[in-house]
């Protein structure tokens with residue numbers, strides 16, 4: 001099993017697991033160089049939050065999204081039927097004030113039930129200095145009302161933020177990861193990240209997965225998902241699945 005029983009239990013009770021190595025140093029460097037080349041082509045501005053669903057046209061992102069070690073972990077958490085919902089790179093260049101406000105992923109995703117999970121693959125080393133991902137353990141057990149952060153620099157699309165009290169915030173856990181490692185977080189866990197205070201890039205590729213019983217809500221205000229079946233069967237036929245853009249790794 002890719003995850004131990006303890007890790008699976010921790011995911012269920014706390015809403016996350018972290019520090020899972022999926023690529024060795026050589027592999028991690030390979031993916032970093034691939035991202036560097038994409039960044040050189042697209043520009044740093046776009047790389048901050050504009051790299052959405054690039055697994056559809058960039059083979060190295062597809063390879064990460066379908067990485068057998070990552071899929072093994074996902075299978076431990078949602079079972080053998082796995083759909084890829086989306087990928088999205090979050091790059092914070094430092095030193096800068098850009099941050100990701102506390103939020104729950106599935107709030108605006110229009111999924112019924114609102115169930116998804118994210119593997120966050122560290123393209124670069126990610127630590128407290130360069131603004132690693134943070135979560136508040138155990139907050140994945142219900143959805144909360146979001147407001148606007150009203151603060152300059154929030155990288156989230158509609159400036160959303162879920163109010164978090166000091167008492168809760170003091171329990172936040174930092175996901176310190178080396179390039180080539182992943183964390184996995186539940187779609188409803190409260191998470192975010194602080195500004196990058198270093199001169200190093202902090203790039204993470206978020207890879208969103210869902211089980212087949214999740215349905216897209218029919219509404220024009222919700223993004224049109226291009227779900228791809230990666231493992232097992234797309235039981236229930238809830239999504240018109242998109243064909244694989246490249247062969248599986």
Ligand SMILES: O=C(O)CCC(=O)C(=O)O
Nearest residue numbers: 090100105192193204206
């Ligand atoms: O990478 C980050 O700092 C935030 C990622 C995030 O918000 C997400 O996975 O939804």
